[in-house]
Amino acid sequence: MSKTTESMEPLIRMLDMADSLPAAVTLRARSYDLLDLPGGATVVDVGCGAGRAVDELNEQGVxxxxxDPSEEMISVARRRRPDADFxxxxxxxxxxxxxxxxxYRADKVFHELADPGKALEEARRVLAPGGRIVLIGQDWDAFLIDSDDPxxxxxxxxxxxxxxxxxxxxxxxxxxxxDAGFEHVALEIHTGVFTDATMLPLLTGIAESARAARAITAEEEAGWADEQRRRAEAGRMFLALPIFVASAVRPGD
Incomplete structure (x- = not known):
């Protein structure tokens, strides 16, 4: 393992943990259902990370x-799943x-893109007529968090x-x-609800980011993070994340 890959191990462990949550497992399964592919069909998972979805899709006979844009992630995926195509x-x-x-499947990708429209043009290019696209992602401006200081x-x-x-x-x-010309566009919203310490690192992390951006003071960060820790320890934390799942069909030529 290279030093660069070793440095990514904490991130990979965090992603593995998140992917193992029951809500994440259910959401991936729903995305596979929406792809609705026959056995032997080919599907691309854009932003595949360490390759869990690729592995699960292959197990379904497609x-x-x-x-993925990260050489390190592709290296990890190939090491874990040497028979898969990355x-x-x-x-x-x-x-x-x-x-x-x-x-075509993209999970938690489009919020990283400056030009999602261009990405959908590319998705339409690689899809055969009648091919299906599924997009999954959270709205970063719609975190619902209980706090004493709204x-x-x-x-x-x-x-x-x-x-x-x-x-x-x-x-x-x-x-x-x-706008990209897809047909039969459908949208679902799945809400992940967390009330224990599982997502506490996410909450303290967004507070740290807000302080780093000078949107809040160090004292406000510390006080808010302490409140969330107390809530987590008492089983009173509340975080809800709306997850959007969109599906559509590339029209025939």
Whole structure:
């Protein structure tokens, strides 16, 4: 293992933990159902990370291709799943031929893109006529957090969202797909609710980000994070994350 890959191990462990949560497992399964692919069909998972979805799709009898912009992530995916097909690329430059796949899946990707419309043009290019696309993502400006200080909480959530390239991309999925010429566009909202310490690092992390952006003071960060820790220890933490799942069909030529 390279030193660079070793340095990513904490991130990979965090992603593995998040992917193992029951809500995440259910959401991935729903995305596979929405792809609705016959056995032997080819699907690309853009932003595949360490390759869990690629592995699960292959187990369902389709031919999955994982694409990710991180050489380190691709290295981890290939090491974990040496028989799977992983390629270096990104949502704007998918290493596939025109019309090569019957399905396109992107999970927690579009909020990182400055130009989601361009990415959907690329998705339409690699999809065969009648191919299906599924997008999954959270709205970074719609975290619902219980706190004794709602004003400060709003400031923290908005400050963290402002550091994301496209924080509200998920709420735009439907219109983005329509603008790109996709048909049969449908949208679902699944809400993850967390009331224990599982997501405490996420909450303290967004407070830290807000302080780093000078949206709040160090004292406000410390006080808010301490409150969330106390809530977690007492089983009174509340975090709700709306997750948007959009599906559509590439029209025939």
């Amino acid at each position: 031919q999955a291709i994982g694409v 390629r270096l690329g990104d949502a704007h430059h998918v290493p596939l031929a025109d019309g090569e796949v019957a399905g 004003r400060l909480t709003r400031t923290i959530v908005h400050a963290r969202a402002d550091q994301v390239t496209n924080p509200r991309a998920a709420r735009r999925y439907r219109n983005l797909l329509l």
